[in-house]
Amino acid sequence: MHLLPLLSFRYAEVRIVFEIEQRAIEEKIKRFCLEEGLPEPVLQWSWIPFSGHWGISTSFFALAAQEARQGGQVNIPERAQGIARAVADYLGRPAGFERVEAVKGYLNLYFSTPGYTQQVIDTVLEKGEDFGRGEPLNRRVMVEFSQPNTHKAFHVGHLRNVILGAAVANLLEFAGNEVIRANYIGDIGLHVIKWLWNYQKFHLGEEPGEDRIRWLGDIYAEAERRSEGSPEAEAEIRALFARWDRRDPQVVELWEKSRAWSLEGFDQVYRMLGVHFDRVYFESEVEEPGKKLVEELIARGIARDERPEGAVIVPLDEILGEKEKYRVLVVLRSDGTSLYATKDLPLAIKKFEEYNLDQSIYVIDVRQSLYLQQIFKTLELMGYDWAKNCYHLAYEIVNLPGNVTMKSRDGTVVLLEDLVREATSRALEIVRTKNPELSNEQQEMVAHAVALGAIKYSMLSRDNTKIVTFDWQSALDFNGQAAPYIQYAYVRANSILRKANQALPASQLPVYELSPVEIELVELISRFPKEVQRAAKEYRPLYLANLAYDLARVFNDFYNQCPVLQAEETVRAVRLRLVAAARQTIGNCLRLMGITAPNVM
RNA sequence: GCCCCUGUAGCUCAAUGGAUAGAGCACCGGACUUCUAAUCCGAUGGCUGUGGGUUCGACUCCCACCAGGGGCGCCA
Numbered sequence: 001m002h003l004l005p006l007l008s009f010r011y012a013e014v015r016i017v018f019e020i021e022q023r024a025i026e027e028k029i030k031r032f033c034l035e036e037g038l039p040e041p042v043l044q045w046s047w048i049p050f051s052g053h054w055g056i057s058t059s060f061f062a063l064a065a066q067e068a069r070q071g072g073q074v075n076i077p078e079r080a081q082g083i084a085r086a087v088a089d090y091l092g093r094p095a096g097f098e099r100v101e102a103v104k105g106y107l108n109l110y111f112s113t114p115g116y117t118q119q120v121i122d123t124v125l126e127k128g129e130d131f132g133r134g135e136p137l138n139r140r141v142m143v144e145f146s147q148p149n150t151h152k153a154f155h156v157g158h159l160r161n162v163i164l165g166a167a168v169a170n171l172l173e174f175a176g177n178e179v180i181r182a183n184y185i186g187d188i189g190l191h192v193i194k195w196l197w198n199y200q201k202f203h204l205g206e207e208p209g210e211d212r213i214r215w216l217g218d219i220y221a222e223a224e225r226r227s228e229g230s231p232e233a234e235a236e237i238r239a240l241f242a243r244w245d246r247r248d249p250q251v252v253e254l255w256e257k258s259r260a261w262s263l264e265g266f267d268q269v270y271r272m273l274g275v276h277f278d279r280v281y282f283e284s285e286v287e288e289p290g291k292k293l294v295e296e297l298i299a300r301g302i303a304r305d306e307r308p309e310g311a312v313i314v315p316l317d318e319i320l321g322e323k324e325k326y327r328v329l330v331v332l333r334s335d336g337t338s339l340y341a342t343k344d345l346p347l348a349i350k351k352f353e354e355y356n357l358d359q360s361i362y363v364i365d366v367r368q369s370l371y372l373q374q375i376f377k378t379l380e381l382m383g384y385d386w387a388k389n390c391y392h393l394a395y396e397i398v399n400l401p402g403n404v405t406m407k408s409r410d411g412t413v414v415l416l417e418d419l420v421r422e423a424t425s426r427a428l429e430i431v432r433t434k435n436p437e438l439s440n441e442q443q444e445m446v447a448h449a450v451a452l453g454a455i456k457y458s459m460l461s462r463d464n465t466k467i468v469t470f471d472w473q474s475a476l477d478f479n480g481q482a483a484p485y486i487q488y489a490y491v492r493a494n495s496i497l498r499k500a501n502q503a504l505p506a507s508q509l510p511v512y513e514l515s516p517v518e519i520e521l522v523e524l525i526s527r528f529p530k531e532v533q534r535a536a537k538e539y540r541p542l543y544l545a546n547l548a549y550d551l552a553r554v555f556n557d558f559y560n561q562c563p564v565l566q567a568e569e570t571v572r573a574v575r576l577r578l579v580a581a582a583r584q585t586i587g588n589c590l591r592l593m594g595i596t597a598p599n600v601m
Numbered sequence: 602g603c604c605c606c607u608g609u610a611g612c613u614c615a616a617u618g619g620a621u622a623g624a625g626c627a628c629c630g631g632a633c634u635u636c637u638a639a640u641c642c643g644a645u646g647g648c649u650g651u652g653g654g655u656u657c658g659a660c661u662c663c664c665a666c667c668a669g670g671g672g673c674g675c676c677a
Contacts, residue, residue, distance in 0.1 A: 046617065059619065065657045076657035104620055105657085149677080189677075311675040324603040330675045340677060369605065370672055396606075396671090403670070434639065450639085462614070465606055467670075474613075478639065480625040481614085488639050496636045534617080546615065549624080560641050579636090601639075 021096045022056060025109065032090045038083070039066045047523070048108050054523040055097070055110035060084050064105075080105030113519065114510045117574070120526045122507050124581040132529040132588055134176030134536075142180040142351055143169040145363035146275075149186035150262035151195040153217025154269050155413035156470050157398045157406035160459045163594065164395055165363040166275045167460055167541040170592045175536035180355055183277040184347065185266070187259050188284045189338075191220065193241045196254055197233075198223035200240075212265035214415060216258070221411040241337065269416060273452070274594055279354075283343050286350065290342035293349075294332045302381050307334050314378050329374040344375050352386050359389045361539075366394040366465075393539050395464040401471050414470060423451035426476050427484075431601060438600065449596035453483030460593050461545035481549050483595055486586060489552035489559075490597045493583035496564050497576070504580055505573035512571050517558045518578065524551050525585045532592070541593055548589035555582050 026043055033041055041063045048057045064079035084102035091100055091109075099110040124131045145165020148154060166181075173179040186192075198219055199206075208215040227233040243251045270276065294312055297303035303314045311334045316326035331341045351360055362372060372392040379387035399405055406413045428447035431438070438446070458475065462468055478484040497504075514522075527547060535543040564575040590597045 044617085044619095046619080048620095050620090057620090059658095061619075061657050068657075074657090080657075106620065186677080191677080306674095313674065315674095324673080327603095328674050333675050335675090337675095339675070366606070367671060368677085371677090394606090399670095430639070434637080466614080467607080469613085474626085477626080482625085482639095484639055485625095488637085492637065492640085499636060542615085546624095549615095553624085556640060559636075563636070565636050601637090 021094065025091065025094055028091060028094075029087055032087055033063070036086070038063060039070070047527075048110070054116070054519060054526075055099075055108060057106055057108045059106045060087070061105055077105050113514055116526075117514060117518075117522050117578075118507060118509050120522050121574075121577045121581045124525060124584050125504070125577065128584060129588065129591075131584060132532045133174055134529075134533060136178075137176040138178075139176070139358045140178045140180070140355060141172055141359045141361060142182050142279075142355060142357050143172065143361045143363060144182040144184055144351075145169070146270075146277075147184045147186065147364070148266055149189070149191055149408075150259050150266075151192050151216050152220050152408045153413055154213050154265070154416050155217075155406055155408065156416060156419055157413065159416055159419075159455070160395060160398050160468060161363055161365070162270075162273060162275055163456050163459050164393075164464065164541065166273075166594050167456075167544075167592065168361070168363065168393065168539050170594065171532065171536045171539075171541060171544070174592055175532055177536075180279055180357075181277045182279045182281065182351070184281045185263070185283065187262075187282045188244075188255075188287060190237075190241070192255065192259075193244060194223040194227060194237055195220045196244075196251065196258065197237050197240050198226060199258065200254070201236075202226075208261050208265075211417065212261050213269070214417060216262055216265065217408060217413075217415070220408060224409040245337065272420065274596070281347060281350070286343045286346045287338050289346040289350075290338055291332070291336075293346050294342060297331065297378075297382070300382075302378070303331055307336075310334060314374075314381075316374060316377055316381075319381065320377070326374055326377055327370065329371075329378060331378075340371070341375065341378075345378060348375065348379055348387075348390065349384070352384070357386070357389065359391060360386075361391050361393050363393045363395070365397050367397070368392075369394055393464070396467040398459075398468045398470050401469055403469075406470075419455065419475060420451060422472070423455060423476055424448055427451040427454075427478065430478065435601065442600065446598050446601045449598045450478065450484050450487060450601065453487055453590070453595040454478055456593060456595050457483035457486070457545060460541040461549070463542050464540065483590075484601075486548050486552040486590065487595070487598060487601060489555045490583060490586045490590070491599065491601045492559055493555065493579050493586070494599050496579050497583065499565060500576055505576055508570070508574045508577060510570075510574045512574075515562060517554060517561050518575075521551075521554045521558050521578065521582060524554055525581055528585050528588065544589050544592055548586060548593070551582065551586050551589065555586070558582075 022045065029043065030040060033039065041060070043058050045056045045058050048055045060080040060083040061076060063083060064074065064076045067079065068074040068076060081102060081104060084105055084107045087107055088100045088102040093100060094109070096112050096115060097109050098112040101108045101110075127133070143165055145168075146158070146162045148158060169179050169181050195216070202222075203219060227237060240251065244255070294303060297314065298305050298312065302319070303312050305312050311330045312332035314329040314331055316329055317323060320326060329341055330339060331345070333339060348360065351357060364372065369392060372390075376387050376390045376392075379390070397405060400412065400414070404412060424447050427450040428443060431443050431446045431450070435443070435446075454477075455475065459468060461481065524547065531543050531547050535541060558578075562575060564572060564579060567575060587597045
């Protein structure tokens with residue numbers, strides 16, 4: 001898939017359990033092939049897909065096909081089964097496995113149930129919050145996300161970016177990278193000037209109330225309405241932009257004041273979402289460096305100055321000998337004012353200079369794909385080798401029903417504030433009926449966790465390339481495959497452990513026959529470390545969202561089928577540890593997604 | 602015109618190139634004297650947009666087409 005960058009490094013192999021046993025079997029199979037005069041096989045292991053059983057599986061179709069190419073006519077599936085059969089006989093029953101079978105060309109190796117269960121549970125409980133964490137990769141990555149514009153509303157369309165960016169940052173970090181979470185705030189540009197213009201003319205002296213973001217957003221939307229199609233207004237706005245450009249103290253003062261209001265609003269939002277940043281960049285800090293950089297580009301012949309008739313451009317296709325591929329990047333307006341590109345170039349450089357990054361990720365919606373390729377290409381032309389380590393993590397946007405895109409300028413938005421308030425009050429209503437004995441404070445905490453969890457999960461459980469259609473009904477639906485379901489499983493596990501009212505028993509080798517649902521639960525738990533690596537590699541929190549749901553579903557099943565506290569002592573001890581391991585793993589999944597796992601609900 | 606994304610159950614979405622394509626919602630029928638029913642069990646529902654190709658094997662990879670969405674010089 002072209003969206004994925006070529007990985008110039010290797011993620012550390014995940015070692016959980018049975019890796020040594022697997023290696024030994026690989027060796028034996030290779031030896032078998034050698035003895036039988038078969039080609040050396042390339043073994044790809046996967047999970048046995050039958051629920052209630054676990055183990056590892058590989059097939060011999062490739063080997064049979066290879067043989068067929070060298071020799072005569074062979075029925076591949078039959079031959080694959082023949083080899084699998086022979087290998088199974090050859091292997092006998094290796095240590096650590098309870099059964100080996102050959103089915104339909106597959107060799108299935110079933111783990112020894114008690115041993116595997118004990119190993120998985122012990123590993124989880126020993127590692128705790130670090131269960132699933134990858135080995136340090138000695139690799140530094142910056143994830144830039146959120147990038148809000150000051151003086152504008154913060155709406156549901158912006159939410160996906162924050163949630164995805166935060167989750168990807170968590171994932172990369174947990175997978176073993178050193179992660180720097182960066183924000184890049186649009187605190188200057190035409191939209192800001194329009195806001196200032198409207199404020200000066202119609203709202204002078206007003207101050208924001210509690211709900212800063214709404215107030216700021218309203219003034220902005222009004223500015224758009226007032227200026228649209230009015231040459232007079234546009235002239236005034238241009239004049240104001242010019243005053244800004246020469247740093248007229250009066251304009252700067254108002255800018256600073258209103259900008260601060262906006263930033264306070266953002267802080268509220270990020271606090272509510274539980275997101276933090278290690279480094280915050282501002283457009284205003286790279287505007288002047290950007291203009292200097294454009295001069296340099298012109299001097300070096302990379303950019304062409306077409307002023308005053310045209311703008312300053314980098315004719316990428318012309319330089320690269322391409323046709324309609326990279327097109328033309330405009331780096332400065334004809335009137336000398338800055339554009340996105342003017343600022344993104346110096347910002348990219350600054351990031352690498354400040355942090356000596358191995359990778360720089362831009363979490364930005366898919367509509368800016370071409371633009372970002374242009375930026376990266378221009379940096380490459382400037383001679384920056386690291387340009388190839390810039391990566392655009394594109395995601396699809398959040399639309400309103402009828403495929404209507406949210407736009408601050410049109411006011412066709414659902415404010416984040418409204419969504420969270422509505423979701424929280426709905427959740428509060430439910431928690432009050434379900435759990436009236438909780439204190440008000442507890443109920444509110446639960447409602448907040450549930451509401452935000454549901455919102456976050458609905459975005460993370462969808463692939464990055466899929467458009468999200470926002471509608472109130474499904475946004476406020478806490479049923480089915482949703483965060484509350486997962487949180488509830490966590491709470492149930494927690495409840496059992498609390499009621500056990502004892503320290504966790506010591507490590508146990510199960511001496512009773514485990515039920516299929518217990519086996520499935522252990523298997524899902526054991527997948528977590530690999531899923532972390534896979535999700536990090538592909539920048540897809542979706543994999544975690546799926547695993548978390550599967551864990552919750554199987555745990556609920558277990559909960560119904562397998563008594564814990566009432567069970568006889570040997571069973572009880574194992575199950576208590578299993579419950580603790582499930583709780584830990586579900587909790588780790590939720591934490592990476594930025595979703596709170598409440599203790600009660 | 603060039604480029605990108607999407608197309609799977611009525612709807613919203615899953616599914617390492619592998620074994621019988623799975624969930625949720627909706628609809629129908631069941632289960633609370635039990636570790637929290639925000640739960641569970643059962644039933645219904647499919648020519649994976651179409652046509653080729655690669656492969657032992659394709660929802661998955663390649664090509665063409667169809668449908669929807671997005672991007673392509675001074676917006677962000």
